[in-house]
Amino acid sequence: MSTLAHTMMTTARAADTGLAGPGELDRYPYAEARGADRVSLPAWDGAESDLGRVSRRAAGSRGRGLHGQLVQQLGQMIVSGDLGADRPLVPEEIGQRFEVSRTVVRESLRVLEAKGLVSARPNVGTRVRPVSDWNLLDPDIIEWRAFGPQRDDQRRELSELRWTIEPLAARLAAGHGRDDLQQRLGDMVEIMGHSLAQGDVITFSRADAEFHSLLIQAAGNRMLEHLSGIVGAALQVSGGPITGCDRPSDVALTHHARIVDALAAADGTAAETAMRQLLTVHPEVERVVPAPREH
CATH class of the missing domain: 1.10.10.10 (Winged helix-like DNA-binding domain superfamily/Winged helix DNA-binding domain)
Structure with a gap:
């Protein structure tokens, strides 16, 4: 196990409360x-x-x-x-x-x-x-809607937005060759694998949130990166032990690993495909995968 993985898993077990800032790998749980x-x-x-x-x-x-x-x-x-x-x-x-x-x-x-x-x-x-004036992309408003009467609409909308943002980010990231970010993405997959084996849902969730944030950074698009907080908020309010979703799965871990492999091979199509597959089966979003709307 890498030093990063060991440190992160140790920190997760010791932490009782708190949501840290971006990059601090401390986004779960609400307590x-x-x-x-x-x-x-x-x-x-x-x-x-x-x-x-x-x-x-x-x-x-x-x-x-x-x-x-x-x-x-x-x-x-x-x-x-x-x-x-x-x-x-x-x-x-x-x-x-x-x-x-x-x-x-x-x-x-x-x-x-x-x-x-x-x-x-x-x-x-x-x-x-009126609602039309609200900044619906504000992470706090996302959270408030997700824990209120509009929770179903909020989670569906977040899922649809993720389907727009993350496959594109994966494709773009494959063309940038950021070795440092790719290494960190690989570290997150390693952490997720160890935590999955040990049944450590909290650490898995933290590494998962960090993975998706890093991937958007790796896309090299500043406007897209500005939306990374939305993805983080989506993961925070849509999954994890607080909302009782299913435990992280080997299938989700496999798709994370495939994304990393595709980035290393600079294969944008494979990276995008793996991300779409992940969003279809990932525990945090599988119950809100976008479906055609009836008009």
């Missing part, structure tokens, strides 16, 4: 933060009982503190429809309900405004914007 790190937020009237639990869990895992937790709470409530355009968001009321300062409320609403969820205008106040 309840320890008592000292978790802040209990009062539930907004009319919100579903599990909504606050999910939002606190996500915010606690990311270590965002009060500001991040309020963004998560309000964001999920907007996306779920618990807060609509018919009801203005009054900063003073939010501060009282969630027991946070004006500064926290103000900064949280600014974040939501940047995501297209709300708008603040003089003499009108802060109101929820």
Whole structure:
């Protein structure tokens, strides 16, 4: 086993919580933060009982503190429809309900405004914007939709988007000859193989997410690389032990390895084909593979 594989698997077993930044191989699982790190937020009237639990869990895992937790709470409530355009968001009321300062409320609403969820205008106040104005490619909004009433649509849309992005990325990556990235992709396959043999689903999922992120980087297209966060979000909300998907399979591992082999041979067609086959059988997406729509 390579040094990288050993280090990653050891780290995975020791980690209890947390979602690290890109490249840190620490994207699973969502887990309840320890008592000292978790802040209990009062539930907004009319919100579903599990909504606050999910939002606190996500915010606690990311270590965002009060500001991040309020963004998560309000964001999920907007996306779920618990807060609509018919009801203005009054900063003073939010501060009282969630027991946070004006500064926290103000900064949280600014974040939501940047995501297209709300708008603040003089003499009108802060109101929820229509879905057509939301930044649906924002990883946070992807997550909120995936854990809300729109979960089925979100996962289908993410799967369709992956089918557009990743086969193209695999084809392009085969023509760039990035030996460093190809080596790292091979390392991820090695890690996935060892974790599969040991039944370590968490490490498999982390290596899988890193594999797909690296592949898009290897495509050498900066605009395509900008979409890598979407793929990461798709893997994060569509699979893994948190949503109870099937265990990683030998078939999925085989297709990952075939992609690496195709890249080494600079065979774009084979790389694209292997990626399409992977997206068909991969545990994280097999239940949301795009199907023809009825009109």
